[in-house]
Amino acid sequence: MTRTQARRTRFAPGTVPVLVVLAVLLVALAFVGTAYQQPAGYLALLKRAAPLMILAIGQYFVIVSGGFDLSVGSLVTAEVVIAARLIDGDDSATGWVILVLLLIGAVVGLVNGVITTRLLVPSFIVTLGMLLVLDGAVFLWTGGAPRGALSDSFRTIGRQGIDGVPVIGQVPWSVVVLAVLVTMAVVFMRGPTGRTLVAVGDNETAVWLGGGRVERLRTLAFVLSGLSAAVAAILLGGFAGVSAQVGDGLEFRVITAVVLGGVVLGGGRGSVVAAMAGALTLESLFSLLNLLGVSGGLESTVQGVIIIAAVAYAAIDWRRKRA
């Protein structure tokens, strides 16, 4: 009894399945791909997965508080395109451009949040609108082919790492960034604001009557999501370079990841660590399919199946508990 109790506090409900699936996939990778027989292989996987995992942190905040953020994919694209244009190969511009990118992410999130909470437009619609607005703006600005270039130091964050670490060799910067953000997210979610945010997703009225500032909290979630998109853009820009397609489909991929992590759509339930585990699971699955020679074109199909299955699973689980 005491042991189950202890386990219950360590893993939020819905967390265990995704961890099991993740473990199975990670082991399977070692059997299929030779690269995964060394730590470096997994580190590379983590490096590839880092942007999605970071997006998952941001999306988690929004979903757990009862919303949706569909704008992150085009926000990532917009950020990368803007970064290339502003830096235009000038290394010394890197620092302030990164600050500008974070600011843009926060402002986009703020707009999403304010429209959702003050004008009472459902977040699904607000962020869908934002997706289209950003898409169009990027196209208008670039004419389809982004101009400018990222600086080397900008790309370092997505591409390079800390060399000479014993056993594993190089620790990618993106993994370091990820680790820092994970820690911050976990601490935040354990704190009063994080706990209140989840409660908002569960019962807004109770939080408001309990003195909570519901609108501010939900807006904060969108701001954090926008910031996470900015960070993901910085990593992706470095990793994949400049293109007007860099963020395509990321919004659906990250929502799939978060749902796979057992976070319930509509809010009130799920842990941030599980959301990230969902993102890593998704990336591992795609890597595995890739190694097995499955066409990349199937990725979206797989994603579709996963999102339906994950939501269905959560629903079944819920009904069982109620009976």
Next chain:
Amino acid sequence: MAPIVRMNGINKRFLGVDALKDIDLELHAGEVHALVGENGAGKSTLMKILAGAHRPDTGTIVLNGQLVSFASPVHAQRAGIAIVHQEMTLLPDRSVAENVYLGREPVRRGHVDRARMQAATADLLDRLGERGITPRTPVRRLPVAQQQVVEIVKALSMDARVIAMDEPTAALAEHEVELLYDLVGRLRADGIAVLYVSHRMREVFDLSQRITVLKDGALVTSAATTEMTPDQLVRAMVGRPLDAMFPDRAKTRGPVRVSVRGGGNERLRDITIDLAAGEIVGLAGLQGAGRSAVARALTGVDPLTRGEVEVDDRPVRIRSPRAAIRHGIAHVTEDRKGEGLALRQTVRDNTMLVRNAVFGRSRIDVDRLLGSVGLAAGRTGQEVRFLSGGNQQKVVLAKWLAVAPKVLVADEPTRGIDVGAKRGVYELLRELACSGVAILMISSELPELIGMSDRILVMRDGHLAGELPAGSSEEAVMALATGSGA
């Protein structure tokens, strides 16, 4: 006369726990059989077995002299057994007739035969002597009591001979309760057997001909209502006499903690109240008289637009729940599940809800706090939706204790919880008062309000009609509330 339903030796186990042990129950035509007991005593389980939602492990059900076994509630309905649920199952935007015939609409030439449906519904309403409802009215526009009538009409439309009512007054206002009394009377006259599940003593004695008491899944006693006193009934339910339900009153009255002078808003006018440390002030009145409006004004939900409010002799403005909490005013809301708790969060998170939301990072001993409201340790990680109503209410109280309020406004603090848990709430409120909190308590149950209050304020039409001392009679309160006595 032979009973319509005879349940014999019903046993049911859930996950190795005895939910019902060897229960016998008979329902007769034209008789109201009250089923009482604390939460978890097995009332719902027994009702669900009768209605085909659960199957008994052993035991038999004989309906009209025939042995029956229901595979599902639909089968029970076809056999003439219907349940009127505590939570309404009507579709608010459909008409009365559409709700009554939902899923069984009469069809003519491939279309729903509305005329027939409405005529049939009107007939049934007539049979109940219910003239206030027209079949075309959308259910949303009806008050809760009339929605209940629709539920019952629905049952009658399926030729129900047995109707089980699960806490039918839980959602009703006082004046609506009268309507329900009439309705139950008419059902009896119609030869329907009614199984009436309720927590409320008065209803049980007013309405029933026979009372069966369950405790921990076993039948404690079953007797004709005339042969039982309220005292015996409470003792059968909890093993404790009625007069011991309420803790002793306060002997001292401390300084005034909150005072309202000439307060008003759209619902209220000229409200002047002083609440002093150490006292429990009862707020009585008919539904709609403005009791909850006072609670909502004091706690910033629907703020006052006129008048002055002082907390500890300092003038304050309370324009939001947050402002009220910052001034030390706590609000136990009427609707525990809808407004009080985040049901899918843990006991710990709910206990910390207000503290987290308003005061940010600060550590307190949650286990000790929960212990002080009488909640067993080791439950802090459990989701509150799995708790009983009484324990949920303890979490609500703990949530407010966590911010050490000066004033506690408690709107129907014992609604829908069992007798034992009610006593727990009474004691807690009294302890809080003794520790220097000023308490304003609202309750529709007059015996409770009178038993708890150090003085009683009575409301009528949005203003205070008068004040009564501790221990006043129900008649005195009602006279003020209705304006008939003076």
